[in-house]
Amino acid sequence: MSGQNTKTSLGLSENIEALLSYVFGWLTGAIFLVLEKENKFVRFHALQSLVTFLALFILSTVIRLIPILGLLLSPLIAIASMVLWLVLLYKAYMGEKYKLPVIGTWVEKQIDKE
Known part of the structure; x- marks a missing residue:
């Protein structure tokens, strides 16, 4: 858990x-x-927000272009995105460095390179 009172730039x-x-x-x-x-x-x-939600935005846009499958999967992607968004908001506010399985590991490597 990270210090919640640590100042930033x-x-x-x-x-x-x-x-x-x-x-x-x-x-x-x-x-x-x-x-x-x-x-x-x-x-x-x-960076985790950028990568995760940009990927979900692109995925949902592409899925909507598929005639029948798009109608079925779009609402599921929207619900999953909303739940994920709420979890990430909560974890960030609580000061947790919550890593998503694939994206979080990649993001951590990118941040550690800096």
């Missing part, structure tokens, strides 16, 4: 910045990845 607590990096999915992930230069905890969550 934007002057917010790191758990608040990590939470905010998920608020609007990949968009806020990209914003916080650019704005936060120092804090690896926030950068981890920002």
Whole structure:
């Protein structure tokens, strides 16, 4: 668990910045990845948000183009995305470096290279 009172380059607590990096999915992930230069905890969550929700956005867009399958799978992807979003918001706010199985491992390697 990371320190929830640790300051960041934007002057917010790191758990608040990590939470905010998920608020609007990949968009806020990209914003916080650019704005936060120092804090690896926030950068981890920002990059995980960017990769996860951009991939889900692309997947749902492509699935919707498939006639019958799209109608069946789109609602399931939307529900799974919402649940995942809520879990990631909560974990970030609680100061946890919660890694998603494949994406989280890749993101951690990218952040550790910095």
